[in-house]
Amino acid sequence: QVQLVESGGGVVQPGGSLRLSCAASGFTFSSCGMHWVRQAPGKGLEWVTFIRYDGTNKYYTDSVKGRFTISRDTSKNTLYLEMNTLRAEDTAVYYCATDWTFSHMGVWGKGTTVTVSS
Amino acid sequence: QTVVTQEPSFSVSPGGTVTLTCGLSFGSVSTNFYPSWYQQTPGQAPRTLIYSTSIRSSGVPDRFSGSILGNKAALTITGAQADDESDYYCVLYMGSGIWVFGGGTKLTVL
Numbered sequence: 001q002v003q004l005v006e007s008g009g010g011v012v013q014p015g016g017s018l019r020l021s022c023a024a025s026g027f028t029f030s031s032c033g034m035h036w037v038r039q040a041p042g043k044g045l046e047w048v049t050f051i052r053y054d055g056t057n058k059y060y061t062d063s064v065k066g067r068f069t070i071s072r073d074t075s076k077n078t079l080y081l082e083m084n085t086l087r088a089e090d091t092a093v094y095y096c097a098t099d100w101t102f103s104h105m106g107v108w109g110k111g112t113t114v115t116v117s118s
Numbered sequence: 119q120t121v122v123t124q125e126p127s128f129s130v131s132p133g134g135t136v137t138l139t140c141g142l143s144f145g146s147v148s149t150n151f152y153p154s155w156y157q158q159t160p161g162q163a164p165r166t167l168i169y170s171t172s173i174r175s176s177g178v179p180d181r182f183s184g185s186i187l188g189n190k191a192a193l194t195i196t197g198a199q200a201d202d203e204s205d206y207y208c209v210l211y212m213g214s215g216i217w218v219f220g221g222g223t224k225l226t227v228l
Contacts, residue, residue: 047218
């Protein structure tokens with residue numbers, strides 16, 4: 001069955017960096033666009049970034065442009081989120097999700113927690 | 119700045135019907151925004167309920183339905199059950215590779 005497993009979360013100081021991973025299985029990863037969505041403590045869901053199935057196009061919400069980079073490694077069936085210059089407001093649970101039709105999130109992972117604090 | 123609007127909270131009686139809506143701070147929601155709906159219980163990952171306005175995701179009971187009502191997207195739950203008590207989020211595709219979530223609706227079944 002389709003499964004997504006996020007990892008790489010942790011505690012980091014403001015200004016620091018972190019790389020999240022999302023291991024995909026049970027489907028043809030190379031045919032599927034992928035999202036990262038986050039949820040700050042006690043808050044709603046926020047779309048962060050999307051990468052097309054072939055990696056040719058990447059899109060970001062304004063608040064992370066220039067700081068976050070989405071990428072994928074088809075040989076490893078893994079999605080990444082490189083996060084630099086982290087701020088306290090980046091503290092959240094980060095979820096990856098599939099998108100086969102460039103229109104919506106399909107299957108979700110269970111999330112990984114990022115805490116930005118000194 | 120684009121704002122997607124949802125009712126902050128709603129309540130429904132067991133067995134009742136409730137319609138949650140998803141609007142825009144400007145203009146109308148149409149099928150061109152590919153509205154989708156997600157259910158989330160505390161501490162859990164979201165679950166996809168509806169996509170492309172009205173298509174139920176695999177395994178979603180048919181008591182959940184999606185539509186366009188007036189100038190908003192809508193999620194209707196018919197015959198609400200206790201375990202439908204959750205947060206519900208809509209997402210609109212704004213074009214140019216940008217998605218925007220609504221603030222979510224906390225549904226109480228009592």
